[in-house]
Amino acid sequence: MYLAVGDVVRDHRDLALGVVTRVYNVDRRIVLTVPGSVPRAVFSEDLDVVSRYTPPTTNRLRLMGTLFFLLALLVAYVAAHSVHALGGNGLLMVLAALGGYELFEIGFRSYQRLTGPRRFRV
Known part of the structure; x- marks a missing residue:
């Protein structure tokens, strides 16, 4: 636990x-x-x-979340546009966009986990 x-x-x-x-x-x-x-x-x-205890959301965390979200959308657009320019089909564009977006979402979740409350195994 x-x-x-x-x-x-x-x-x-x-x-x-x-x-x-x-x-x-x-x-x-x-x-x-x-x-x-x-x-x-x-x-x-x-x-x-x-x-479980969850600390209240600070303005800094809100700002970081917004920046990560906007950066993730930008990377998703660039990935989908690059695949389209290289002649890929629609499914490949969607998968590239999802991959680019999820890369930054995983980064933000990791940031939240590292800065959140410390849990002890007992």
Whole structure:
């Protein structure tokens, strides 16, 4: 199971919902903050993930997403136009455009994954 600080989990012992505040990989313990009580340490086997923490979208990420999208569209157009100029048929043009677009989409998803919250295997 992969957990990040801020994930909401449910404890099997008393079905209490809590937020992950610290992860200890050495003995597979997780520190939870349960509303109305003190933080408690539980083992990772006693937990169910209820919801994942996703940070709010920043203006920088929106700008990067827009730039990657526009660049991907430009590359898709150039790829399709190049295939058309070389005498390729419509299917080959579509596949070249999809390949060029997907290249930048994979790049943006990788950027999001590298800059997102760190997940710990417990």
